[in-house]
Amino acid sequence: MATKKIKKENEVAAPTTAPTQTAPTGQQPAGTQSATDLNIADLKNIALVIDVASTRGAFRANEMATVGLIYNKLQGFLGKVAPENKVEEPTKKADTTTG
Helix, strand or coil: CCCCCCCCCCCCCCCCCCCCCCCCCCCCCCCCCCCCCCCHHHHHHHHHHHHHHHHCCCCCHHHHHHHHHHHHHHHHHHHHHCCCCCCCCCCCCCCCCCC
């Protein structure tokens, strides 16, 4: 007795297109960035996310020490790797002339 394979309603058919080929590991087309690459701007954004999340109360009280430790380590690393170019504001000189 032969059995029939019944396709279920929620079953999805396998794609019929061929898989796309990617560049070999370690080689990327010029001008592209891998999803796993981190740069200084990414680390600055992570610090910003931690700051915003803590301001909005996203962390429990018992998690704050750990979050703060990581945040401080990240800030220290960023300070060493990419020191911000601080522009000094000119100091206002008092106008000593009276007229």
